Amino acid sequence: MLVLKYLWWLSHTNTGCSNKRGFGFTNSGCDDDWTVVQQGYPIVMRLAFLWFPANTRTSTADSLLYHVPRSESRMSQDLNFFTTTSRNSSSSNYTNSLNAGRSFNNTNCFNNSTTNNVSNHFTVTEDRSEILAWLSPLEPRLRHQNLEAGRVDKVGDSLLQTEQFRSWLDRNSQGDNQNATIFCHGQSGGWKDVYLVGDTAPKRRNADKDFVSNKFPLQFSSSRYPM
Amino acid sequence: MLGALLEQVVCGLEKIPEEITQEFVEQKKVIGGRSLRLDQIVKLLVAVTSLKPTFVCIDAMDECAIRDRAKILTSLSKIIQKSPTTRVFLTGRQHIRGEVETRLPGEVVAVSVSPWKDDIIHFIRKRLEEDPKPRRGGRKAGVGNCKEDSRNCLGDVCRVACLERPALSYSLIYIRPDFYQRL
Numbered sequence: 001m002l003v004l005k006y007l008w009w010l011s012h013t014n015t016g017c018s019n020k021r022g023f024g025f026t027n028s029g030c031d032d033d034w035t036v037v038q039q040g041y042p043i044v045m046r047l048a049f050l051w052f053p054a055n056t057r058t059s060t061a062d063s064l065l066y067h068v069p070r071s072e073s074r075m076s077q078d079l080n081f082f083t084t085t086s087r088n089s090s091s092s093n094y095t096n097s098l099n100a101g102r103s104f105n106n107t108n109c110f111n112n113s114t115t116n117n118v119s120n121h122f123t124v125t126e127d128r129s130e131i132l133a134w135l136s137p138l139e140p141r142l143r144h145q146n147l148e149a150g151r152v153d154k155v156g157d158s159l160l161q162t163e164q165f166r167s168w169l170d171r172n173s174q175g176d177n178q179n180a181t182i183f184c185h186g187q188s189g190g191w192k193d194v195y196l197v198g199d200t201a202p203k204r205r206n207a208d209k210d211f212v213s214n215k216f217p218l219q220f221s222s223s224r225y226p227m
Numbered sequence: 228m229l230g231a232l233l234e235q236v237v238c239g240l241e242k243i244p245e246e247i248t249q250e251f252v253e254q255k256k257v258i259g260g261r262s263l264r265l266d267q268i269v270k271l272l273v274a275v276t277s278l279k280p281t282f283v284c285i286d287a288m289d290e291c292a293i294r295d296r297a298k299i300l301t302s303l304s305k306i307i308q309k310s311p312t313t314r315v316f317l318t319g320r321q322h323i324r325g326e327v328e329t330r331l332p333g334e335v336v337a338v339s340v341s342p343w344k345d346d347i348i349h350f351i352r353k354r355l356e357e358d359p360k361p362r363r364g365g366r367k368a369g370v371g372n373c374k375e376d377s378r379n380c381l382g383d384v385c386r387v388a389c390l391e392r393p394a395l396s397y398s399l400i401y402i403r404p405d406f407y408q409r410l
Contacts, residue, residue, distance in 0.1 A: 131251050132234050132238060134251060136234040153353075155346045156346065164336045164338045178334050179333065180315060180332070181336065182316050182338060183318070183338070184317070184340040185320060
């Protein structure tokens with residue numbers, strides 16, 4: 001509005017005041033304002049017309065040509081970035097998972113622990129279980145667990161206190177094969193399997209330093225399963 | 228069975244060793260896949276047991292077929308020789324003791340295992356405590372009012388039952404009718 005008033009004043013001063021009758025109007029006095037307005041109106045409109053494109057150019061066009069497109073372009077760029085990123089990430093996931101899937105063709109990749117995708121985890125886990133199943137379909141640990149569950153506490157601990165067992169357990173493992181094997185023999189039904197399961201007792205009670213400090217994986221198998 | 232041993236050893240490791248993954252890939256190339264041979268299992272067991280001290284426990288060796296038992300003992304011998312931190316715990320009946328001592332390297336520690344009297348007493352007490360239908364005076368008898376002479380009696384009674392069936396199901400425990408009167 002200030003600009004319009006300024007333009008009106010400008011046109012008024014330029015036309016009405018200086019050369020009021022110079023426009024060909026014979027009326028004078030009270031007609032001046034109207035004349036000025038009428039003469040000034042096209043100027044204002046023209047200026048306004050000129051102003052609007054300029055305004056359009058500066059603001060609307062800017063907003064249209066720059067802001068909106070820029071924002072759109074930014075959005076699109078962002079979207080592109082996002083999509084490319086997600087695409088890249090998804091593709092990287094995909095490639096990683098593929099790599100992980102192919103990891104068994106490339107053992108270096110398999111042993112590389114930098115892959116931190118969830119899909120990789122699943123892949124590795126699945127492959128791990130696949131390898132374990134490939135190594136042996138038998139599950140002797142089930143029998144071990146059943147025996148261990150049925151075993152009464154402290155039953156079999158007597159074996160752990162025998163001198164033979166202690167010598168076998170405390171054997172110096174510096175390359176010699178002396179006392180590397182202990183053979184518990186007895187009659188059928190002599191609780192040999194229970195004493196064998198009871199062998200894990202030091203591990204559970206944390207009583208034996210060897211079992212605890214070195215975290216020996218006490219492995220168990222049974223020949224009662226099909227060979 | 229040695230494959231099951233290998234699987235258990237590998238299962239205890241955080242990462243599957245590279246030798247096994249390579250072998251897995253190689254065997255997968257064969258149409259339909261292929262399982263490991265005995266020598267390959269032994270080789271991998273040696274490689275894996277060299278990583279950590281390992282105990283190998285095998286129950287009831289006497290129940291193996293003779294040919295399989297020879298293979299197993301020979302394989303264990305190789306593992307012990309190449310992986311000195313590995314120790315083997317075997318159980319079986321007396322008649323295979325000579326075979327075990329012959330095939331395995333070094334001196335084999337032999338222990339005669341029979342149910343120790345204290346174990347039997349402890350086992351019976353525990354089962355009596357868990358008995359859903361205790362007989363008259365059963366709980367009192369099982370908890371620890373046994374004297375030394377009655378302990379002997381208890382051991383004799385239960386030894387018969389345990390030798391009949393090795394399973395530790397208390398439904399199979401045979402208790403004489405005069406069992407509680409002796410306590």
